[in-house]
Amino acid sequence: xxxxxxxxxxKQINSLNLKKDYVLQSYxxxxxxxxxxxGSKSPRTPTNTRTNIQDFKDSILCKIFTFLNVMDLCIxxxxxxxxxxxxxxxxxxxxxxxxxxxxxxxxxxNLMKIVQNDRNIIKLYLPHLANSNDTSYLLMSIPKTxxxxxxxxxxxxxATVFTQKIPNLKILELQNRNKRKKNFDExxxxxxxxxxxxxxxxxxxxxxxxxxxxxxxLPKFQNLKIINIPNTPKLTNETLQVIARSCYQITDxxxxxxxxxxNLNFSFEGFEYFNLSKFELKSVKLDxxxxxxxxxxxxxxxRYRDNLVELQIIRNCFEKxxxxxxxxxxxxxxxxxxxxxxxxxxxxxxxxxxxxxxxNLHQLRYLCLKECPIQEDxxxxxxxxxxxxxxxxxxxxxVTSLSLVGLxxxxxxxxxxxxxxxxxxxxxxxxxxxxxxxxxxxxxxFKNKNAFQKLHLLxxxxxxxxxxxxxxxxxxxxxxxxxxxxxxxxLFALVE
Numbered sequence: 001x002x003x004x005x006x007x008x009x010x011k012q013i014n015s016l017n018l019k020k021d022y023v024l025q026s027y028x029x030x031x032x033x034x035x036x037x038x039g040s041k042s043p044r045t046p047t048n049t050r051t052n053i054q055d056f057k058d059s060i061l062c063k064i065f066t067f068l069n070v071m072d073l074c075i076x077x078x079x080x081x082x083x084x085x086x087x088x089x090x091x092x093x094x095x096x097x098x099x100x101x102x103x104x105x106x107x108x109x110n111l112m113k114i115v116q117n118d119r120n121i122i123k124l125y126l127p128h129l130a131n132s133n134d135t136s137y138l139l140m141s142i143p144k145t146x147x148x149x150x151x152x153x154x155x156x157x158x159a160t161v162f163t164q165k166i167p168n169l170k171i172l173e174l175q176n177r178n179k180r181k182k183n184f185d186e187x188x189x190x191x192x193x194x195x196x197x198x199x200x201x202x203x204x205x206x207x208x209x210x211x212x213x214x215x216x217x218l219p220k221f222q223n224l225k226i227i228n229i230p231n232t233p234k235l236t237n238e239t240l241q242v243i244a245r246s247c248y249q250i251t252d253x254x255x256x257x258x259x260x261x262x263n264l265n266f267s268f269e270g271f272e273y274f275n276l277s278k279f280e281l282k283s284v285k286l287d288x289x290x291x292x293x294x295x296x297x298x299x300x301x302x303r304y305r306d307n308l309v310e311l312q313i314i315r316n317c318f319e320k321x322x323x324x325x326x327x328x329x330x331x332x333x334x335x336x337x338x339x340x341x342x343x344x345x346x347x348x349x350x351x352x353x354x355x356x357x358x359x360n361l362h363q364l365r366y367l368c369l370k371e372c373p374i375q376e377d378x379x380x381x382x383x384x385x386x387x388x389x390x391x392x393x394x395x396x397x398x399v400t401s402l403s404l405v406g407l408x409x410x411x412x413x414x415x416x417x418x419x420x421x422x423x424x425x426x427x428x429x430x431x432x433x434x435x436x437x438x439x440x441x442x443x444x445x446f447k448n449k450n451a452f453q454k455l456h457l458l459x460x461x462x463x464x465x466x467x468x469x470x471x472x473x474x475x476x477x478x479x480x481x482x483x484x485x486x487x488x489x490x491l492f493a494l495v496e
Contacts, residue, residue, distance in 0.1 A: 002198075003028070004343075004407045013024055019103065021048055025140035028365040030296075031325065033478045034186075036489060039328075041492075043051075044326065058086060061083070061086060061393075062086060062090050062092075062093070062187070064155075065086070065087060065090070065093050065441070066092060066093060066095070066096075069098050069101055070094070070098065070102075071101075071102060072230025073087055073093065073094075075186060075278055077184070081088040081486070086093065092120060094120065094125040095120050095121065095122045095123070096122065097121055097123065097124050097125065098125040098126045099124075099125055099126055099130070099149065099180070100121075100125040100127060100128060100152050102127050102433070103210060104129055118470065120145055120147060120182070120250075121142065121145060121146055122147050123146075123147065124138075124146060124148065124149050124150070125150045125152070125362040125443045126138070126149075126150060126151050126152055126153070127152065127153070128153055128155050128177050128178070129153060129178075130151075130152070130156075131153070131156060132157050132161055133158060135151065135153075135161045135162060136161045136163070139161060139162065139163075139164070139166070140164065142166065142192065143453055143475075144166075144167060144168060144389065145168060146166055146168060146169055147168055147169060147170045147171065148169075148170065148171040148173075149166070149171070149173070150173040150175065150198075151173070151174050151175065152175045152177045152293060153178050154174050154176050154177075154178070154180045154207055155178050155180045156192050156351055157186075157188070158188035158189075158192055158341065159187045159188050159190075159191045160492075161191070161337060161358040161379065162191040162192055162194070162195040162196070162326075163191075163195070164195060165194070165196075166195055166325065167195055167198060167266070168198070169196050169198060169199055169200040170198070170199055170201065171199065171203075172192075172199045172201070172202055172203070173198050173203040173205070174203065174204045174205070174207060174208070175203075175205050176206040176207045176282040176375065177206075179207060180208060183210060183213070184185075184207070184208065184209065184213055186207065186213070186216055189213060189217045189443065191215060192217075193217060193220035193221065193331065194250050196224055196268065197220065197221065197222075198222050199223070199224065200224060200225045201223055201226035201228070201284045202221065202224060202226065202227055202228065202229075203226075203228040203233055204225065204228070204229050204232075205228070205229075205230060206231040206232075206258075207232070209229065209232055209234075210234065210235075210433060211235060211236055211238040211239050211242070214229075214235070214239050214242055215238065215239075215242045215246075217438065218240070218242055218243065218246055218247060218452060219246040219247075220492055221247075222248070222249075222403040223249060224247055224249065224250065225249050225250060225251045225256065226250070226251065226252040226253075226480060227243065227247070227252070227253050227255075228252070228254040228383050229248060229254065229255055230254050230255065230256050230285075230287055230365065231256070231257065231258045232255070232257070232263070233258060233261045233262060233263045233264070233288075234263075234265075235255070235263065235265065236265040236266070236270070237269060237273075239264060240270040240271060240273050240274070240348070241257075241268065241273045242269065243273075244273035244274050244276060245273065245276070245277075246280055247277075248278050249279055249281060250277075250279040250281060251279070251280065251281060251282045251330045252281070252282060252285075253283070253284055253285070254283075254285040254286075254287075255280060255285070255286055255287075256286050256287030256288045256289050257287065257289060258288060258312075259288060259318065260318060262289065262290045262318070262319040263288060263289045264290050264291065265291075266286070266289045266291060266292060267291040267292075268291070268293075268296055268299070271296050272293075272299065274299060274300070274303055275299065275303055276406070277303075280304060280307040281300070281303075281304045281307060282304075282308065282309045282310065283305055283308075283309060283310040283311075283312075283395075284300050284308070284311050284312065285310070285312040285314075286312070286313050287313075287314040288314060288315060288316070288319070288445040288482060289313075289315075289321075290315075290319045290320065290321045290322065291321075291322050291323025292313060292321070292322055293321070293323050293324050293328065294323060294324060294325060294327050294328035294331070294367055295322075296322075297313075297324070297328040297329075297331050297332070298328070298331040301329070301331040301332050301333075301334045301335050301440065302334055304335070305334045305335060306335070306336065306337050307337070308335045308337070309337060309338060309339050309340065310338070310339065310340040310341075310342075311332070311335075311338065311340070311341055311342070312340070312341075312342040312345040312368075312441060313343055313344070314342065314345070315340070315344060315345045315346070316344075316345050316371070317345065323346075323348050324343060324346040324496040325346070325348040325349060326349060326350050326351075326352045326353045326356060328347075329343075329353055329356040329357060330352075330356045330360075332356070332360055332361060333356075333359070333360040335360075335361070336360070336361075336362065336363065337363050338364060339359050339363050339364060339365045339366065340364075340365065340366040341357070341361055341364060341366070341368065342366070342368035342370075342392075342444070343368070343369060343372060344368065344369075344370045344371055344372075345370070345371040345372065346371075346372050346485060347372070348370075348470065349372055349373065349374070351376060353369075353373075353374075353376065354376045354377070354378055354380055354381065355380065357381065357384065357385065358380040358381050358383065358384020358385055359384060360386075361384070361385060362385060362386070363387060364387065364388055365380075365387050365388060365389050365390070366388075366389065366390045366392075366418075367385070367388060367390070367391050367392070368391075368392035369391075369392065369393055369397065370392050370393070370394050370395045370397070370419070371394075371395035371396050371397060371419075372393075372397060373397060373398045374393055374394075374397050374398070374399060374400075374403050375398060375399075375400040375402065375403060376402070376403060376406075377402050377405075378403050378406035378407040379405070379406030379407070379409050380406070381406070381407070381410060382406075382409050382410050382411070384487075386412065388410060388412065388413060388416045388482075389412060389413065389415065390413075390414060390415040390416075390417075391407060391413065391415070391416055391417065392418075393417060393418060393419045394415040394417040394418065394419045394422070394459060394461065394486045395419050395425070395486075396420060396425040397419035397420065398418070398419075398420065398422065398423065399418060399419050399421050399422065400422055401422065401441055404418075404421070404442065405445060405451075408445050408448070408451035408452050409451070410451075410452075411453050411454065412454055413452060413455055414454055414455060414456055414457065415455070415456075415457045415458075416452070416457070416458050416459065417459040417486060418442075418458065418459065418460055418461070419461060420461055420464055421438060421439070421464075421466060422438055423438070424448075425461075425463070425464075428463065428464050428465040428466075437469060438466060438468065439466040439469050439473070442466075442470060442474075443470070443473045443474065443477065446474055446478060446481075447475050447477055455481065456480070456481065456482060457481075457482045457484070458474070458481055458482070458483050458484070459483075459484050459485065459486045460484075460485055460486065461485070461486055462485040462486055462487050462488050463488040467485065471483050
């Protein structure tokens with residue numbers, strides 16, 4: 001086994017670069033150079049010298065090979081005997097096996113036979129079209145070192161796939177890529193819980209789950225710390241009760257419905273069970289839940305207090321939702337260690353939201369108020385949130401000049417997502433008729449060297465009439481600033 005640190009890796013790569021000649025060089029049309037000093041002539045030598053890959057040390061090559069996928073590794077084994085020997089003998093080459101990128105034309109079983117003999121597989125991503133036979137064949141020969149397993153096709157019989165224990169498995173992800181509609185049965189979930197009893201993180205995405213199945217399934221995992229079950233609109237408060245009473249080590253939870261099919265069941269009464277929980281949550285993510293509002297925020301803030309590090313509540317305009325207002329943000333005064341706050345789409349914020357954030361959240365690093373009208377002076381965040389690095393005001397946020405000028409004073413802000421400036425997302429065309437355009441004010445802010453001192457990444461709205469004009473202007477003012485576009489969310493094109 002060949003070990004090399006990242007620092008040594010960089011040093012050896014840099015040592016391969018050609019040293020610059022100490023004399024001034026003048027190039028002719030044929031690509032040769034000669035000395036620029038008068039009266040002396042030096043023999044011409046070609047300037048397009050290239051480093052041969054054979055000059056790389058074996059340790060460098062092994063480091064490069066670890067970043068290649070299984071299909072590429074199978075191909076380069078045929079380059080030479082030396083490479084084949086290096087790949088087959090180094091146990092870390094196949095530590096991460098990603099078969100999910102394979103096209104449907106590749107026979108997955110052949111590649112599985114190649115990696116099955118490796119004894120140091122840590123992460124394994126199964127193909128999107130792997131059937132029960134392929135999956136069962138691989139898991140039967142899987143090494144005991146496996147810690148991460150992602151199954152992308154849940155249209156299989158788990159009772160026949162999980163037949164032996166995977167003792168060191170910590171992370172299990174079940175992704176419903178092929179849109180399984182049939183409910184899981186108890187035999188399938190029992191097989192998973194028996195073979196993967198030591199998992200600490202469980203992800204079940206877009207799968208047909210019911211409260212009864214989770215009531216049977218979740219208590220089996222005594223070491224479970226992360227529950228990630230998004231896109232499940234049919235779950236009710238019974239699931240919240242099961243989590244609160246049956247799980248003891250949970251730190252992260254992610255629940256909710258889909259962008260076009262909200263969870264209408266999770267409510268304040270269900271989250272009240274968390275007041276009796278024995279675990280201490282650090283991260284809470286609730287997506288597309290119509291009955292989650294200020295009262296739910298109050299429960300999490302008062303119950304988990306110093307432990308809460310991240311809070312995310314995402315909605316859109318498809319469903320009428322419970323109110324999230326300045327009062328809900330004020331409850332976060334009990335969470336002084338909160339570092340990430342994401343409230344997407346709330347139209348109830350008024351004049352005190354920025355005061356509540358700056359007054360109470362001094363450790364905040366990421367603030368997302370996407371699709372929330374923000375028109376207040378955000379300069380209070382300079383003193384109140386000194387560690388703030390990223391702010392997301394994208395979408396229909398009606399960002400005003402007062403807000404932008406205040407935010408530009410923050411000395412440590414690195415990433416900014418700027419929404420529609422001083423107009424709604426349906427009024428973009430009206431800006432084309434104005435002269436001078438509104439974007440000239442933003443241009444003036446960036447001309448000030450004291451504004452956005454450390455900003456290196458700026459996101460602009462893709463479907464805004466000011467975006468392309470601003471892109472050209474700002475690139476001339478700050479050539480080192482990277483500008484990207486925030487894609488417009490087409491709500492009518494969302495697919496379940």
